[in-house]
Amino acid sequence: MWHSGLFWWIGAGVLIVLELMHGTFYLLMVALGFIAAAIAHLAGLDLSLQLGIxxxxxxxxxxLLRKSRFGRKTRNRAxxxxxxxxNLDIGSTLTVSAWHDGHARTNYRGASWDVELAPGEREDANLYEITALRGNCLVVVASRHAGARA
Structure with a gap:
């Protein structure tokens, strides 16, 4: 099988199938190495050169993959x-009737949610905009429309 070069093609195929199941691009990059070695075999190069290629x-x-945008994790959980x-809820508005030290409980989308006031925000706005989700807690700021309603 080494003499026919079939090893390189079968190896590349197996790596591509594994890549499809795994979901990263790294096995695909190794498969490119196998394909390059198969081409080197077709060119008549020795086995040691094929392995090196x-x-x-x-x-x-x-x-190259690690330096590209596909190889880096661009977004973290924060x-x-x-x-x-x-989080499609970011930007939505809700009302909060009473605050207790920057925390409250309110109904939003038919369920009761914990709400946390972002640092530096006022508690008297009544209408708030969701800026982040931290677990099952909505982080809110006073809505720009709150001043018009107050």
Missing amino acids: AAAVALAAVL EAAHNPDV
Whole structure:
């Protein structure tokens, strides 16, 4: 099988299937190394050169992937808590009737929620805008429309 170069093609196929099940791009980069080695075999290069090419291409591809936006984690949990693309409630408004040291309980979307006032915000607005979700707690600021209603 080493002499026919079939090993490289089968290996690349297996790595691509594993990649589809795993969900990262790293196995795909190693599969690129296998494909490069298969091409080197077709070019008539020796097995040791094929192995070297497979390793070099896979390593280069993995390093390039790590430097790309696909290889980096661009958002952490703290950013997700404030991201309206992740939490569709961010930007919604709700009313809070009574505060107790910056914390309250209110009905929102048919359920009772814990609400926390963001630092520096006033407790007399009555209408608040959700800026973040921290677990099952809504973090709110006084709504811009609260002044018009007060």
